[in-house]
Amino acid sequence: MIIGAIILILMVAYLFLLKPNSGRREQLKPFEDTYIAHRGFFDYENAPENSMPAFVRAVEKGYGIELDVQATTDGELMVFHDASLERMCGVDRKLTDCTYEELMTFRLGDTEEKIPKYTDVLSMISGKVPLLIEIKPEGDYIGTIEKVTDVMKSYDGVYCVQSFEPRVLGWLKNNRPEILRGQLSMNFWFSNSDLSPLKKILMSNLLLNFYAKPDFISYKQKHAAQLSYVICRKLFNVANAGWTIRSQKQLKRAKKNFQIMIFDSFEPK
Numbered sequence: 001m002i003i004g005a006i007i008l009i010l011m012v013a014y015l016f017l018l019k020p021n022s023g024r025r026e027q028l029k030p031f032e033d034t035y036i037a038h039r040g041f042f043d044y045e046n047a048p049e050n051s052m053p054a055f056v057r058a059v060e061k062g063y064g065i066e067l068d069v070q071a072t073t074d075g076e077l078m079v080f081h082d083a084s085l086e087r088m089c090g091v092d093r094k095l096t097d098c099t100y101e102e103l104m105t106f107r108l109g110d111t112e113e114k115i116p117k118y119t120d121v122l123s124m125i126s127g128k129v130p131l132l133i134e135i136k137p138e139g140d141y142i143g144t145i146e147k148v149t150d151v152m153k154s155y156d157g158v159y160c161v162q163s164f165e166p167r168v169l170g171w172l173k174n175n176r177p178e179i180l181r182g183q184l185s186m187n188f189w190f191s192n193s194d195l196s197p198l199k200k201i202l203m204s205n206l207l208l209n210f211y212a213k214p215d216f217i218s219y220k221q222k223h224a225a226q227l228s229y230v231i232c233r234k235l236f237n238v239a240n241a242g243w244t245i246r247s248q249k250q251l252k253r254a255k256k257n258f259q260i261m262i263f264d265s266f267e268p269k
Helices: 002-018 025-032 052-061 118-125 141-152 166-175 197-204 227-236 248-254
Strands: 036-038 064-071 077-079 131-135 159-163 181-185 216-220 239-245 260-263
Touching: 002 227, 025 239, 025 260, 036 052, 036 239, 052 064, 052 118, 064 118, 064 141, 077 118, 077 141, 118 141, 131 141, 141 159, 141 166, 159 166, 159 216, 166 181, 216 227, 216 260, 239 248, 248 260
Parallel strands: 036 064, 036 260, 064 131, 131 159, 159 181, 181 216, 216 239, 239 260
Antiparallel strands: 064 077
């Protein structure tokens, strides 16, 4: 009986930690009604990822847009994915260590495109398609989400926010609870992440949902069979986004598990 009681307590505790906020699923319908272009509808020649041309192309196609936001040392919100500028700009520096003026001297890949300002991208999208905003866990990410939510007060369009960092979602829950928030995750045991073993357990198994209370889970589509994610998805009926889908075959498979499809590197049929 004692062993049975202990097992029951552990199961209840596990489900308490895992439980998301699943009461606002209907508000995510606009993201289910179109495919979401990961970092814009980019190519590797004229419209690099997270560039203004890539976002223009996505709007022209009617795709929703996923983009990444970080802040410079002088507080300018920029749209860029990596922590380092090396892959996209050939410069071994972090974006969060640069000023806006310094960033304007760099180019994206082999193009003449510059890293775009977040406000410029918003002005171009102007509510035409749903917007999925990822807050990168770089630099002062709490300061970044504060700035982003201030900017979004005057934005007339459908949007939601996601992040790998549960503290970003916790800040939204406590300060801007009306904004839809999503927990990004994956099975970190199959990644090159430098997270500690404890953080890998917590993040892979979504055991910080009790704190972040995400309205949706954005999980790596290749890891859709991860046990805690399956339990969360089926038991709590939470909305799910699958990333990143890179072929028609993957898209067909992803539709069995996800309602929101985040794609790149091909055009969905």
